[in-house]
Amino acid sequence: MEIDIGNALDSVATPGVSRATLERLDGRVADAHARIEAGLDGRDHGYAALALPETADPDAIQAAVDPIDCETLLVVGIGGSALGAATVADTLDLDIEVHTLDNVDPAHTRELLDSLDLSRTAIHVVSRSGTTAETLANFLVAREAMDAAGVDWTERTLVTTGQAGNLRNLAERHDLPALDVPTGVPGRFSALSTVALPAAALGGGDVEALLAGARSEAESLSGSLFETPAYAYGATSYALAQRGWRVNAMMPYAESLETFAEWFAQLWAESLGKEGVGQLPARALGATDQHSQLQLYRAGPRNAMVTLVRPRDRPDLPIPETDLEGLSYLGGASLGGLLDAEFEATEASLAAAGRPSIRVELERVDAHGLGELLYGMEAACILAGELFSIPTFEQPAVEWGKRAARGLLGGGEFEEARAVEEKTRLLID
Numbered sequence: 489m490e491i492d493i494g495n496a497l498d499s500v501a502t503p504g505v506s507r508a509t510l511e512r513l514d515g516r517v518a519d520a521h522a523r524i525e526a527g528l529d530g531r532d533h534g535y536a537a538l539a540l541p542e543t544a545d546p547d548a549i550q551a552a553v554d555p556i557d558c559e560t561l562l563v564v565g566i567g568g569s570a571l572g573a574a575t576v577a578d579t580l581d582l583d584i585e586v587h588t589l590d591n592v593d594p595a596h597t598r599e600l601l602d603s604l605d606l607s608r609t610a611i612h613v614v615s616r617s618g619t620t621a622e623t624l625a626n627f628l629v630a631r632e633a634m635d636a637a638g639v640d641w642t643e644r645t646l647v648t649t650g651q652a653g654n655l656r657n658l659a660e661r662h663d664l665p666a667l668d669v670p671t672g673v674p675g676r677f678s679a680l681s682t683v684a685l686p687a688a689a690l691g692g693g694d695v696e697a698l699l700a701g702a703r704s705e706a707e708s709l710s711g712s713l714f715e716t717p718a719y720a721y722g723a724t725s726y727a728l729a730q731r732g733w734r735v736n737a738m739m740p741y742a743e744s745l746e747t748f749a750e751w752f753a754q755l756w757a758e759s760l761g762k763e764g765v766g767q768l769p770a771r772a773l774g775a776t777d778q779h780s781q782l783q784l785y786r787a788g789p790r791n792a793m794v795t796l797v798r799p800r801d802r803p804d805l806p807i808p809e810t811d812l813e814g815l816s817y818l819g820g821a822s823l824g825g826l827l828d829a830e831f832e833a834t835e836a837s838l839a840a841a842g843r844p845s846i847r848v849e850l851e852r853v854d855a856h857g858l859g860e861l862l863y864g865m866e867a868a869c870i871l872a873g874e875l876f877s878i879p880t881f882e883q884p885a886v887e888w889g890k891r892a893a894r895g896l897l898g899g900g901e902f903e904e905a906r907a908v909e910e911k912t913r914l915l916i917d
């Protein structure tokens with residue numbers, strides 16, 4: 489993964505980051521890196537995620553999925569327990585279909601279950617805590633649908649969960665194959681583990697290459713942002729946020745990375761959005777969103793930086809020659825060439841308007857490249873959290889809402905549920 493922060497400099501963006509600021513920031517990066525390394529060595533909560541390229545066990549994951557024979561995988565989870573698998577499945581060329589059930593919209597759950605041949609479907613139910621209402625509810629519905637279709641769900645269900653909790657009990661009761669969520673790894677940092685890798689392993693994806701890509705980023709971590717692409721991204725995004733660029737539009741120029749932008753949104757928002765700081769992640773896709781959101785990023789409030797991601801090499805498709813006069817410039821070119829030209833044009837157009845962007849380049853969008861990107865963004869996020877001085881691995885705001893919902897559903901006495909009754913109304917109808 490290569491990072492180009494040139495368009496974040498104050499010679500381009502207003503306000504931008506000066507070279508002197510970067511030099512000063514580098515001292516703080518060195519301190520932050522020392523804390524990260526200590527956390528990593530001690531496998532402390534959160535920091536342990538950065539050890540996954542070493543600690544993940546691809547053989548155990550392969551052994552858990554080997555007995556499962558399926559054409560379709562239904563991943564049942566939410567947040568960090570779903571987005572990693574969705575990203576892996578949408579980015580890699582797998583030989584199974586993967587669907588993610590990460591919402592409890594009844595119409596969607598019904599429609600999805602009705603559309604599947606359940607006798608050829610496997611379920612991977614994932615919950616770190618083993619208590620998340622949405623995940624357990626969807627799983628109960630999916631397993632009943634299998635029962636109703638005469639399919640033995642116990643033969644086709646794999647569980648990933650923590651050491652204790654409802655899901656662990658259920659796995660034990662039905663003797664289901666179960667993988668452990670690695671200790672100390674929060675959901676949004678768990679893509680390179682038993683949480684998301686089973687989807688790749690089941691679909692013939694190259695799990696070793698994913699981990700090797702992650703390992704190459706891990707090896708590049710050092711005490712200087714000038715030598716560490718992930719830290720260059722994290723530190724520059726932090727410095728831009730401090731200068732008022734409070735939106736980070738993640739814009740990959742590769743259709744298969746669209747879900748990666750969704751994964752990034754959870755990582756960035758839930759990790760950094762606390763104590764009044766953070767950056768609002770926006771999900772964009774190049775070139776599609778050049779024709780919609782880009783107007784805002786270039787000419788709206790001066791609060792959005794754009795992260796432009798692209799592979800250096802991609803399979804291409806020639807554009808046929810045409811005798812239509814105005815279109816002759818396209819003939820003989822290729823769709824990949826067009827996409828690259830659009831990427832560079834967008835980058836230049838933002839710079840011309842004094843808006844910052846960061847360029848992220850991968851060699852290819854493949855398992856190795858995805859491993860680099862996932863690990864690189866996790867390390868960038870952890871570094872940014874250190875610079876913001878916030879508890880990166882907690883999510884008290886999300887948990888507040890979970891308690892309120894649980895209280896409403898009669899799942900216990902939760903003070904937060906009272907806020908629902910106290911809602912302020914000003915009705916207009």
Ligand SMILES: O=P(O)(O)OC[C@H]1O[C@H](O)[C@H](O)[C@@H](O)[C@@H]1O
Binds near residue numbers: 619623886
């Ligand atoms: O894996 P689970 O325990 O089911 O948690 C699923 C999700 O739940 C919460 O909302 C957390 O804020 C997320 O970070 C987490 O990924």
